[in-house]
Amino acid sequence: MSLLDVDGLVKRFGGLLAIDDLSLSVDEGELVGVMGPNGAGKSTFFNCVSGVVQPDGGTVRFDGADVTGVDTATLARDGLVRTFQHTRQLDTMTVRENVRLAAPGQPGEQPVSALLRTSTMQETEAEVAERADELIELFELTRLADEYASSLSGGQRKLLELARVLMLEPDLLLLDEPFAGVNPTLTNEIADHIRGLNDDGMTLVVIEHELETLTELVDRLVVLQQGSLLVEGEPEVVLNDERVIDAYLGS
Numbered sequence: 001m002s003l004l005d006v007d008g009l010v011k012r013f014g015g016l017l018a019i020d021d022l023s024l025s026v027d028e029g030e031l032v033g034v035m036g037p038n039g040a041g042k043s044t045f046f047n048c049v050s051g052v053v054q055p056d057g058g059t060v061r062f063d064g065a066d067v068t069g070v071d072t073a074t075l076a077r078d079g080l081v082r083t084f085q086h087t088r089q090l091d092t093m094t095v096r097e098n099v100r101l102a103a104p105g106q107p108g109e110q111p112v113s114a115l116l117r118t119s120t121m122q123e124t125e126a127e128v129a130e131r132a133d134e135l136i137e138l139f140e141l142t143r144l145a146d147e148y149a150s151s152l153s154g155g156q157r158k159l160l161e162l163a164r165v166l167m168l169e170p171d172l173l174l175l176d177e178p179f180a181g182v183n184p185t186l187t188n189e190i191a192d193h194i195r196g197l198n199d200d201g202m203t204l205v206v207i208e209h210e211l212e213t214l215t216e217l218v219d220r221l222v223v224l225q226q227g228s229l230l231v232e233g234e235p236e237v238v239l240n241d242e243r244v245i246d247a248y249l250g251s
């Protein structure tokens, strides 16, 4: 059975059809890449799946349950977590505070943690602190743990964002352009972390705008164009597909 099953998804913004009858499934344990030119509907797809916007049609099933239109906080509690194209750390907090406050049940100003305050997943402060420090270590941010997030580079912010979402212990993690604006060294590092999470059993869907960045990383590539599925399949096959080449040249 698929972990994520999207069927006939439609999302309009006024007269614009951002998602046009999109059907897509992701199996448990898969690592899927979503590509497409700017404006293809990649982020909107994540927004519909993760409860950020309400779809106008279609259904989203997660782990067997219909979760169409369910809010972000509830989905996060159920194990479906996404990151945003533009990172949302609080610049007025340190790296360590940002990671700790991402945990469910922690007091804080972030929308997810605020809404999860009544969660049954309450952890003790010491447990949260320990897990936060482990993640900070994993992402090689220990040296920067007491610096304000505002002092981080673009790539370091992406690593911090990963550390934050992992505090939520997702089953399905949706990453929106985790490599955007990141230098080649950090890009490789982030790709290694994504691979490692997948090796440990996490299901991931990764959006990337550039051709080829995902080829080495993912099991399957999905290409969106104008809100619809253009091509999907093995990365090498998809990248050499005429329709994909045309879509990119035409954009």
Ligand code: ADP
Binding pocket: 013, 016, 018, 036, 037, 038, 039, 040, 041, 042, 043, 044, 045
């Ligand atoms: P991508 O992530 O593939 O670049 P998006 O999903 O961000 O594309 O956008 C798809 C289309 O929907 C674009 O034309 C974009 O301008 C439009 N769009 C996305 N979000 C909104 C919104 N909140 N309000 C109005 N239009 C939007």
Ligand code: MG
Binding pocket: 042, 043, 044, 085
């Ligand atoms: Mg986008």
